[in-house]
Amino acid sequence: MTARPSPFASTAIERHTISILVDNEPGVLARVIGLFSGRGYNIESLTVAEVDRDATLSRVTIVTSGTPMIIEQIKAQLGRLVPVHRVHDLTLEGPFVERETALVKVAGTGEKRVEALRLADVFKARVVDATITSFVFEITGQGEELDRFIGLMAELGLVGVSRTGVVAMSRGPGGI
Amino acid sequence: MSAATNETSLTGADIVLKALRDQGVEVIFGYPGGAVLPIYDALFQQNDIRHILVRHEQAALHAAEGYARSTGKVGVVLVTSGPGATNAVTGLTDALMDSIPIVCLSGQVATHLIGNDAFQECDTTGITRPCTKHNYLVKDVNNLARTLHEAFYVAKNGRPGPVVIDIPKDVQFAEGTYRSPADSMPKSYRPQVKPDLNRVEEAIDLLAKAKRPIFYVGGGVINAGPVASQLLTQFVRMTGYPCTTTLMGLGAYPASDRQWLGMLGMHGTYEANLAMHGCDVMVCIGARFDDRVTGKVSEFSPNSVKIHVDIDPSSINKNVRVDVPIIGDAAHVLEDMIRIWKARGKQADKAALAEWWEQIEFWRARDCLRYDKTPKIIKPQYALERLRAAISGRDDVYITTEVGQHQMWAAQFLPFDKPNHWMTSGGLGTMGYGLPAAIGAQVAHPDALCIDVAGEASILMNIQEMATALQYRLPVKVFILNNQYMGMVRQWQELLHGGRYSESYSEALPDFVKLADAFGGVGLRATEVSQVDDVIAEMIKVKRPVIVDMCVDQKENCFPMIPGGRAHNEMLLGPDEKVENATPEDGMVLV
Numbered sequence: 060m061t062a063r064p065s066p067f068a069s070t071a072i073e074r075h076t077i078s079i080l081v082d083n084e085p086g087v088l089a090r091v092i093g094l095f096s097g098r099g100y101n102i103e104s105l106t107v108a109e110v111d112r113d114a115t116l117s118r119v120t121i122v123t124s125g126t127p128m129i130i131e132q133i134k135a136q137l138g139r140l141v142p143v144h145r146v147h148d149l150t151l152e153g154p155f156v157e158r159e160t161a162l163v164k165v166a167g168t169g170e171k172r173v174e175a176l177r178l179a180d181v182f183k184a185r186v187v188d189a190t191i192t193s194f195v196f197e198i199t200g201q202g203e204e205l206d207r208f209i210g211l212m213a214e215l216g217l218v219g220v221s222r223t224g225v226v227a228m229s230r231g232p233g234g235i
Numbered sequence: 236m237s238a239a240t241n242e243t244s245l246t247g248a249d250i251v252l253k254a255l256r257d258q259g260v261e262v263i264f265g266y267p268g269g270a271v272l273p274i275y276d277a278l279f280q281q282n283d284i285r286h287i288l289v290r291h292e293q294a295a296l297h298a299a300e301g302y303a304r305s306t307g308k309v310g311v312v313l314v315t316s317g318p319g320a321t322n323a324v325t326g327l328t329d330a331l332m333d334s335i336p337i338v339c340l341s342g343q344v345a346t347h348l349i350g351n352d353a354f355q356e357c358d359t360t361g362i363t364r365p366c367t368k369h370n371y372l373v374k375d376v377n378n379l380a381r382t383l384h385e386a387f388y389v390a391k392n393g394r395p396g397p398v399v400i401d402i403p404k405d406v407q408f409a410e411g412t413y414r415s416p417a418d419s420m421p422k423s424y425r426p427q428v429k430p431d432l433n434r435v436e437e438a439i440d441l442l443a444k445a446k447r448p449i450f451y452v453g454g455g456v457i458n459a460g461p462v463a464s465q466l467l468t469q470f471v472r473m474t475g476y477p478c479t480t481t482l483m484g485l486g487a488y489p490a491s492d493r494q495w496l497g498m499l500g501m502h503g504t505y506e507a508n509l510a511m512h513g514c515d516v517m518v519c520i521g522a523r524f525d526d527r528v529t530g531k532v533s534e535f536s537p538n539s540v541k542i543h544v545d546i547d548p549s550s551i552n553k554n555v556r557v558d559v560p561i562i563g564d565a566a567h568v569l570e571d572m573i574r575i576w577k578a579r580g581k582q583a584d585k586a587a588l589a590e591w592w593e594q595i596e597f598w599r600a601r602d603c604l605r606y607d608k609t610p611k612i613i614k615p616q617y618a619l620e621r622l623r624a625a626i627s628g629r630d631d632v633y634i635t636t637e638v639g640q641h642q643m644w645a646a647q648f649l650p651f652d653k654p655n656h657w658m659t660s661g662g663l664g665t666m667g668y669g670l671p672a673a674i675g676a677q678v679a680h681p682d683a684l685c686i687d688v689a690g691e692a693s694i695l696m697n698i699q700e701m702a703t704a705l706q707y708r709l710p711v712k713v714f715i716l717n718n719q720y721m722g723m724v725r726q727w728q729e730l731l732h733g734g735r736y737s738e739s740y741s742e743a744l745p746d747f748v749k750l751a752d753a754f755g756g757v758g759l760r761a762t763e764v765s766q767v768d769d770v771i772a773e774m775i776k777v778k779r780p781v782i783v784d785m786c787v788d789q790k791e792n793c794f795p796m797i798p799g800g801r802a803h804n805e806m807l808l809g810p811d812e813k814v815e816n817a818t819p820e821d822g823m824v825l826v
């Protein structure tokens with residue numbers, strides 16, 4: 060006897076962006092992170108900040124990867140944490156936007172410095188700090204876009220990078 | 236609750252006691268220390284709540300588990316900071332793995348000292364985060380009442396589990412306002428108890444069309460309360476289908492019924508495991524496809540459609556992919572299943588079912604639990620069969636166990652006809668669980684017969700609790716199947732490590748009869764088959780704590796057994812079956 064084919068049969072690794080609304084209370088981030096490390100799930104990126112001061116709610120955005128069965132487990136495990144209000148799998152729930160910001164410091168003089176500035180312009184990165192020998196660029200975009208920009212800067216005197224991690228939101232008027 | 240009550244100003248310690256009273260708590264298990272002295276002082280000045288002084292904090296947790304499992308109530312524990320809290324960790328983990336509702340209060344150093352490595356400070360919420368369902372550190376006395384009530388709500392709703400509340404000493408002294416339980420619902424935690432009826436309809440359709448159906452039932456049905464067991468029994472009988480239970484589910488379906496196939500899994504019966512392997516529709520209710528049950532996952536029940544009823548979405552599709560997930564409380568779901576089965580006029584496929592039962596009876600005829608009934612030596616199975624005979628017909632018997640072969644034999648040979656009468660450490664497998672759990676059950680049922688089926692190694696892990704039993708006149712019985720070995724370890728070494736019995740023999744065991752005596756209890760011993768019945772009769776007759784030293788065959792192994800990494804249809808039925816070729820390389824790494 061057979062039932063309908065299971066959506067979990069696939070063993071392909073998928074990347075999912077998960078958005079979680081949690082009570083902003085001590086230990087809540089440790090709970091989320093402890094869940095991932097304790098159960099051996101991947102975290103590619105994790106961001107958290109308060110989003111509703113009155114209701115003391117924070118939004119955690121996690122980018123993770125695994126088979127469909129593991130992704131289901133991750134969501135179910137997150138859902139049963141007591142301070143978690145809602146768990147949304149943005150990757151499954153329709154179109155969404157994903158953004159990340161990086162600060163990229165580049166030092167150098169002469170041709171390299173000019174080239175760095177030119178590329179920053181192409182990538183729409185802003186100069187947020189400048190000295191005679193250095194720049195700090197601010198770039199916002201998709202992860203891969205940031206990767207490409209940083210990769211190019213590596214040739215032009217890259218000193219350091221600071222990235223925010225991914226924040227995301229569904230498109231359209233809907234809730235999350 | 237009147238508004239006036241809500242505004243009374245009380246000390247933190249008094250708030251704790253008032254909240255416990257409002258939660259209907261009658262007994263707490265605990266051990267004092269500097270960081271909980273204010274609460275102990277408040278306890279001293281009241282008579283509503285009884286405190287049972289254990290001899291080790293681990294035992295407080297297991298006693299609370301025994302109390303909780305045998306009553307369906309939340310078990311409550313009180314321990315001090317630092318070592319009190321760290322000693323509690325094993326018991327908390329045990330309760331988490333077996334879904335037992337516990338509220339554990341721990342003392343903490345004063346708020347201004349937290350983080351300073353103060354005397355007897357430890358990061359209790361940090362340490363217990365992964366071994367509790369939830370935990371709290373209460374830094375403001377005005378949040379104390381709400382937190383306590385919320386903790387009870389969390390411990391018992393949804394999938395039950397242990398909750399820790401860490402209370403700094405200054406918060407116990409500080410004055411604050413009390414809040415009633417009704418005022419203290421958690422903001423976010425609302426587990427789903429009522430199922431999606433479309434899914435239940437789908438399940439009923441599949442069940443009615445089944446040719447080789449089986450019910451696979453677990454501890455979740457016990458968690459759902461006695462009514463769930465009644466509904467299960469009713470539904471299983473309505474369908475005429477076979478039913479097997481996990482170690483944690485024993486008692487959810489009457490063991491004396493023909494439709495029960497016994498326990499399944501690693502040490503389950505031949506008929507239960509082969510029926511699981513060969514079924515075409517499986518209904519799992521409140522069980523979690525544990526590795527002790529599934530064996531090799533890729534060959535687990537390969538040709539069945541699987542329906543899974545569980546209150547915790549994270550139990551579903553965790554180890555085994557299922558076709559029809561139903562999220563909800565077992566009692567609610569069973570009620571809907573019965574209603575829909577009747578309303579749709581469903582009938583089992585009589586011809587197919589008769590054939591299926593014929594096949595099952597053929598497997599059952601193998602009599603897989605048979606053992607060598609020699610009169611020369613006490614076989615552990617024989618001792619348990621005699622115990623079964625001695626307690627048969629009584630419905631006030633509570634059995635707990637330690638961990639090892641004796642635990643499996645107890646599961647195989649003792650009669651479990653009702654829920655909440657069987658308590659064992661299944662998920663964590665904690666040696667030392669049984670005696671304190673029996674104490675907890677005895678506290679809840681003072682006139683009942685509470686027996687800890689023990690191994691001589693395990694019992695030494697919490698033997699100090701004999702003193703607790705004596706202090707409170709709790710007539711618990713410790714029934715040791717003494718084989719002088721860590722038998723379960725020895726069995727694995729025999730089967731998987733060439734019979735090299737590394738550190739599994741106990742060279743220096745106490746004289747258990749004298750030990751019972753030293754604690755002020757009664758010690759009894761049987762070394763001959765002819766003494767077994769008398770010793771059991773005497774154990775039951777004596778209304779005091781008893782230790783029985785049942786000197787059994789040292790070399791007996793527990794069968795049937797599915798070796799690690801093997802499938803249900805590859806079980807070993809007895810010592811004659813060759814083991815070398817029974818354990819594949821990749822199975823060796825499995826526990």
Ligand SMILES: Cc1cc2nc3c(=O)[nH]c(=O)nc-3n(C[C@H](O)[C@H](O)[C@H](O)COP(=O)(O)OP(=O)(O)OC[C@H]3O[C@@H](n4cnc5c(N)ncnc54)[C@H](O)[C@@H]3O)c2cc1C
Pocket residue numbers: 332333334393394395452453454455456458459480481482483484498499500501502503520521522523524525527528544545546547550563564565566638639642643660661662663664665723
């Ligand atoms: C030495 C040793 C050997 C063992 N051998 C075996 C063996 O041969 N066979 C065996 O079965 N076990 C064996 N075990 C026990 C095993 O490790 C597991 O503990 C056990 O199989 C789990 O039982 P369960 O599936 O019923 O789940 P439990 O641990 O009882 O979990 C209950 C499930 O029900 C759900 N639930 C809770 N409340 C509700 C509710 N109200 N409604 C619906 N669902 C609910 C929970 O979410 C959970 O998924 C052994 C243990 C030891 C120590």
Ligand SMILES: Cc1ncc(C[n+]2csc(CCOP(=O)(O)OP(=O)(O)O)c2C)c(N)n1
Pocket residue numbers: 637638639640641642664665666689690691692693694716718720721722723724
């Ligand atoms: C606290 C703890 N430590 C170690 C183990 C591993 N272990 C499982 S069974 C067992 C032997 C138990 O021996 P005994 O109590 O004599 O029972 P028997 O198997 O002989 O019946 C051991 C050491 C465990 N389950 N718990």
Ligand SMILES: [Mg+2]
Pocket residue numbers: 639690691692716717718719720721722
């Ligand atoms: Mg032993």
